[in-house]
Amino acid sequence: MEKRVLCFGDSNTWGFNAKNEQRFSKEIRWTRKLQKHLGEEYEIIEEGLSGRCAVCEDQLREGLKGLDYIYPCIMTHKPLDLVIIKLGTNDSKERYSMTPHNIAMGIIRVANKVLHNGVGSDDSDPEILIVAPAPIGKDYMHVDAYLSMGREADRKSRDMVPYLEEMARENGFHFLNAGLHLKMGETDHMHLDEEGHEKMAEILNQKIREIFNDKETR
Template identity: 45%
Template sequence: MKRTIVCFGDSNTWGYDAETDQRFNDEIRWTGLLQSELYNTYRVIEEGLPGRTSVSEDPLFEGLAGISYLYPCLMSHAPLHLVVIMLGTNDTKERFALTSYNIAQGIVRLAHKARGSGAGPAGKAPEVLVIAPPPIGAAYIHTPIGKPMGSNCSEKSIEISQHLGNFFRGTDIHFMDASEDVSMNEIDYMHLDREGHRNMADLVKYHVKRILE
């Protein structure tokens, strides 16, 4: 039986290419690389949505709060062996008025919801891996994305990984800090480029092997 992994995230899981304003193809996206390198014993399911938040309802766009979609998403793909959650970048938007600690709290809520979903084999708990995304570069504010994002996004994004690490220490939820080995592009400073997707795939593959094998 194949082991099934759901990757639940935002535009950096969807594969947004800031250079073309399109989507990277399967061979470039970290999820596609992960699938190809795990071969036929795994099934990697992309559940990336540009603009997705952890728990905040966006007043400008509908359907972006991860908390309301997570359970039906996981159950539709069940049985699952691993849920990978990488969110937080969009939660830094000024219009949500969240601190970095609040953002981490929302991600923790998602992780526990996934763990308690019963979407694992035989209705058991799936393993959950939370990834702290790379921080937003400070220069984002000077790009076209600066105005819709608002101020202080890069500062908040830097702090998320530390809060998440503290929250998950000693728990049964796995944690990976991508900020040390993966960086955002130098176009809008908040999306992965080709190298970022390659590095992300390598890191996630390591943790998949550690958790499931």
């Protein structure tokens, strides 16, 4: 039976192309590339939404609070063997007034809402992988991205990573720091370019295989 993997994230999971502000084609998006890497034994489910936060309520655009949507999302797509949560970039916006520690706490809160709902293939909990996005590049302040993000978004997105890793370990979740392997694209410094999508697919392919190999040997 194929393993079902839900990818819950923001615009970098949806596939936002900063060069033309459209969506990358399925041949470019890391989610579809990941499907090709993993093959027919896996089913990758795309659940990316531009602007999505973990726990922040966006007063300018509705429906972007991940905490409110994660439950109907997992119930829609169950059974699930793995849930990947890749959030944090939008939570760094100045107008949300979140500290790096707060941002990490919010992401973990979303992850914990996946538990105890019987959405696994055998009515148990799915595996959960927390992916820390690559930090926002400091030059975002010189492009239009600054109008949305405000001050210190680069610092917050960077400084939240060690908190997120520690909290993920404490809660028994798998963790991957994407910033060790790739960086945001040069167009707006907060969205992946084509190379970034390719690299993301490669590192997740390896991580997912490790997760299920370890599970089989428990």
